Amino acid sequence: MRLAKTALNDGHDLFNGGYSGRAAPPRPGASPFSKAGWNKQAAQKAGFFLLFMCILLTLFFLGSIVYFIFAGGGKVLTWGFLTQWPRNAMTEGGIFPALLGTFYLTLGAIIAALPLGLACAIYLCEYTPGNFALNAIRIGINNLAGVPSVVFGLFGLAVFVKFFGFGVSVLSGSLTLGILILPGIISASQEALIAVPNSLREASLALGATQWQTIRKIVLPQALPGILTGVILSVGRAAGETAPILFTAAAFYTRKYPDSPFSEVMALPYHIYALMTEGTHPRQQTAIAYGSALVLLILVLFISGTAVFIRQRQRSING
Amino acid sequence: MDNGIRMRAEGVNFYYGSRPALKDVNLDIQRSQVTSIIGPSGCGKSTFIRLLNRMNDLVPKSRLEGKILLDGEDIHAPETDVVEIRRRVGMVFQKPNPFPKSIYENIKYGLEINGLRDKSLIEQRVVESLKKAALWDEVKGRLYESALRLSGGQQQRLCIARCLAVEPEVILFDEPCASLDPISTSRIEELLMELKRDYTIVIVTHNMQQAARVSGNTAFFLLGEMVEFGRTQDIFTKPRDSRTEAYITGRFG
Numbered sequence: 001m002r003l004a005k006t007a008l009n010d011g012h013d014l015f016n017g018g019y020s021g022r023a024a025p026p027r028p029g030a031s032p033f034s035k036a037g038w039n040k041q042a043a044q045k046a047g048f049f050l051l052f053m054c055i056l057l058t059l060f061f062l063g064s065i066v067y068f069i070f071a072g073g074g075k076v077l078t079w080g081f082l083t084q085w086p087r088n089a090m091t092e093g094g095i096f097p098a099l100l101g102t103f104y105l106t107l108g109a110i111i112a113a114l115p116l117g118l119a120c121a122i123y124l125c126e127y128t129p130g131n132f133a134l135n136a137i138r139i140g141i142n143n144l145a146g147v148p149s150v151v152f153g154l155f156g157l158a159v160f161v162k163f164f165g166f167g168v169s170v171l172s173g174s175l176t177l178g179i180l181i182l183p184g185i186i187s188a189s190q191e192a193l194i195a196v197p198n199s200l201r202e203a204s205l206a207l208g209a210t211q212w213q214t215i216r217k218i219v220l221p222q223a224l225p226g227i228l229t230g231v232i233l234s235v236g237r238a239a240g241e242t243a244p245i246l247f248t249a250a251a252f253y254t255r256k257y258p259d260s261p262f263s264e265v266m267a268l269p270y271h272i273y274a275l276m277t278e279g280t281h282p283r284q285q286t287a288i289a290y291g292s293a294l295v296l297l298i299l300v301l302f303i304s305g306t307a308v309f310i311r312q313r314q315r316s317i318n319g
Numbered sequence: 320m321d322n323g324i325r326m327r328a329e330g331v332n333f334y335y336g337s338r339p340a341l342k343d344v345n346l347d348i349q350r351s352q353v354t355s356i357i358g359p360s361g362c363g364k365s366t367f368i369r370l371l372n373r374m375n376d377l378v379p380k381s382r383l384e385g386k387i388l389l390d391g392e393d394i395h396a397p398e399t400d401v402v403e404i405r406r407r408v409g410m411v412f413q414k415p416n417p418f419p420k421s422i423y424e425n426i427k428y429g430l431e432i433n434g435l436r437d438k439s440l441i442e443q444r445v446v447e448s449l450k451k452a453a454l455w456d457e458v459k460g461r462l463y464e465s466a467l468r469l470s471g472g473q474q475q476r477l478c479i480a481r482c483l484a485v486e487p488e489v490i491l492f493d494e495p496c497a498s499l500d501p502i503s504t505s506r507i508e509e510l511l512m513e514l515k516r517d518y519t520i521v522i523v524t525h526n527m528q529q530a531a532r533v534s535g536n537t538a539f540f541l542l543g544e545m546v547e548f549g550r551t552q553d554i555f556t557k558p559r560d561s562r563t564e565a566y567i568t569g570r571f572g
Contacts (some may be wrong), residue, residue, distance in 0.1 A: 199416035203478070206372060207429040207485055208406030217428065218418060 030209035036038050069297055072290030079293055090275065092255065096252065101170075101265030102239055102296075104258055105249060109181055109238040110172025114231060116178075117185030124186075125193040126215055145183035151241035152180045157247040171261040173249020180244050181234040188230020192223040224316035232307040236300045242269040252278065268296045323350040325489060325519040326371060327406075333366055335378065340366045344385075344545045345413040346538055347533045348489070353511060355530035355551065358540035359566070364523045367540065371521060372408040373401050381435035389489070408432060409487030411496040415474035417481070422449075422458050423475055429485045437570050444484050452480035453510050472503025474562035479510065490514065496529065508533050527567055531555050536565045540564045 084094030120141075128134045155177030166172040196219050204214040242250075250270035258265045272292045279285035326348040333341040341363045348371075356364040370374045370387055373394060386393050394404045417425050426445045435441055445462070449455040449472045454476040466477055475495060482490060492511070496504040509531045514520060524530050530537050531551060538543070538548040539560075547554060547563045558564045 075506075097426075197416075199412060199414060200418060202377075202410075202412065203416040204376060204428070206374065206405055206410040206412075207403050207432065207481065209429075209432040210402050213432045217432070221460065222419065229398070 006056045009221060014134060019039030019217055021172070023104060032285045045171060046214055053212065066297070069294050072287065073292070073294035076287050076291035078143075082295070085255075086288075087254065095288070095295065096270065097257075098266040098268045098271040098292065101250070101267040102269075104170050104265060105173045105177060105245060105267055106235055106238045108170055108261070109177035110231065110235060112180045112208050113185050113234070117182050118189050118227065120187050121189030122215060122220075125190050126211065126219065140150070141183050141186055145187070148243075149180060150246070152176055153244045153246050153248060155179070156244060159247055167262060168247070168249060168251070169262040169265045170249055170258055171266055173267075174244040174261075176244045177238045178240060180241060181238050182236045183232055184237065188233070189223070189227045192226025192230065193219060195226060196222045206257060225242055229307045229311050232303055232310070236303040236307075239303070240269055240296060240300050242273055245270060246273075269293055270295070320334050323352075324348065324519075325350040325390065327388040328367070328370075328553035329388065330386040331351060331367070331387065332372065332380045333363075333370065333375070335514035336380045340543055341370075342543045344540075346545060346548055348521055349536060350519050351517070352536060353366075353515045353522060353534040354533035354536045354538065356521065356538045356540060356543050357525075357527055357530050357566075358546075360525075361542075362540040364540045365493055366495050366521050367431075368521055369410075371491055372405050372410050372488070374410065374421075376401065383494065390554040406485050407487055408489045408491060409485065409492065410491040411478050411482055411495050413474070413497045415471055415478055415498070417477050418470070419465065419467055421463045422477060423462040426481050426484045431483050433485055448480040451483050451514075452476045453506065453513075454480055464490070470503070470508060472499050473506060475503070476498060476510065479507075479514075483514075487518065489519040489521065492520065494523050494525060497525065503569060504529075523559045527555075539566060541566070 021316045065166045078285055081094040082099065083096050085091035098192070124134060124137060137260045153176065156172055156179075159174050160166045160172035161168055164172075166175075200218050200222065201214055209217075245267055249265060251264040254264060254268075254276050256263065256268055275285045275289040275292070279289075324347045328344050328346040330342055331344040332339065344363075344367060344428045346354075346367075350485075351461055356368060364428045366375065370383065371394075375383070383395060387395060389408065392420040393399065394401075396407075399447065412428065418428060420428070423445055426448055427441055430441050430444055434501075435444070446455065449458065454473060458475060466474065469477060479490075479495075494505055508529065511520060511522070515533075515535075522530075522534065536549065537551040539546045539554065541557075543560055547558060547560045549559075554563065555567055558567060
């Protein structure tokens with residue numbers, strides 16, 4: 001009751017004091033809102049138009065990338081292109097060894113990074129309480145994600161190739177790519193783990209499960225699709241990177257099948273780079289470079305598509 | 320412990336960071352009895368019940384003073400096995416939280432993590448606990464369907480079955496009917512009346528009628544203090560504290 005009275009008094013004072021000057025007090029019943037509806041509508045239309053133009057521009061760039069790569073490389077893309085070795089100083093033939101090399105490097109990177117990244121993510125999400133150290137680690141990992149890839153390449157050269165003496169090899173390249181994709185795998189896994197509702201953890205613990213049982217049997221299975229999405233996106237990243245394998249794994253040309261982790265290999269992205277910069281027969285080799293780029297593009301799009309598919313499916317199941 | 324007391328809180332203070340959530344709470348929970356805890360939102364009743372099976376261990380920067388005894392033993396003592404405490408003191412949560420697995424696997428999980436491997440014994444336990452939770456007749460034909468397809472009330476009874484399967488001695492219910500419709504609520508209440516013969520039950524509830532219907536003892540919490548504790552009948556008919564009276568007559572909360 002007292003509250004209501006105070007409010008009334010305030011209103012009273014306002015009317016006596018506040019409006020005693022030049023401005024006329026508002027007529028009772030008049031709307032305090034501006035009437036000019038036109039401005040609002042025009043701003044709305046202009047806003048939509050601007051946003052729409054931005055979308056068009058983006059689509060234009062995307063479309064032209066795809067167009068130019070198809071135009072340049074579509075001609076050479078045959079089954080033989082994928083399955084044959086390069087011939088005649090790489091002016092003819094296919095890209096089979098480069099495809100194979102990229103496959104080995106990517107596989108190796110995932111084998112190196114997945115267990116490590118997943119373990120880090122589990123530790124950070126499930127075992128450490130939110131505190132200063134945790135935030136510091138998070139910031140560190142995010143910064144790792146921002147390091148330019150050529151720096152990883154130099155690091156790989158110094159540590160894996162030289163210090164550990166693995167030489168220029170699949171092993172060195174895989175480990176370097178592994179470190180490159182590690183932050184991505186950690187943060188994707190962390191997101192997937194955080195998305196698991198706490199109520200499930202509580203339900204499990206309340207039954208007398210240990211934290212480890214809870215993680216292994218309840219949290220991880222639930223987070224798996226999210227983790228898998230992150231891993232697949234990382235595969236795409238690892239397959240497409242050039243700089244990290246430049247000094248650590250990639251060969252300009254090799255006649256040998258990679259028969260051990262210590263073999264050097266050809267790889268798709270480096271193959272493109274090599275043909276365009278160091279080729280001896282630019283006319284024929286440019287087409288092959290475009291063809292390789294096309295294959296790489298399709299490969300990465302296919303991999304990302306798979307990730308999107310898994311994510312959508314999971315959403316519809318949980319939905 | 321003597322006089323049929325199963326759990327006891329002795330001088331319990333609990334802090335979230337520096338904010339006190341419970342102030343000097345003393346409470347006896349009697350064997351084979353329903354003890355209900357009532358009070359307005361934020362009064363500390365959920366905090367209190369989550370201390371009874373150490374679920375608050377999971378809250379970072381929280382701190383407990385005082386003791387909580389289960390059969391005379393301090394459950395927060397360093398030599399106590401928290402996993403064993405949680406098996407002995409089961410919990411049913413406010414929102415039904417079945418695992419995204421089949422009905423059968425939901426119950427099997429609790430048995431397996433506690434070391435039961437024998438398949439026929441597991442099967443027997445699953446059926447038993449579903450019957451005890453009054454869910455068997457509704458699900459017996461679809462044990463291998465996802466538990467998420469059950470209705471909210473059925474899910475909550477599944478959670479109760481899951482809890483019963485690991486043979487707890489005390490069962491904590493943290494507002495078990497808060498997200499259920501009246502019919503499901505009355506089924507859960509009937510179930511509570513059944514279960515109190517074999518188990519010691521503590522229930523946190525917003526619903527005073529529910530407390531009056533199901534419990535033998537009632538504690539009233541306000542702003543982190545336990546204001547009054549006694550036989551439910553006495554609390555609701557002749558409360559000693561004026562704040563209790565104000566709350567049960569609906570003057571605040």
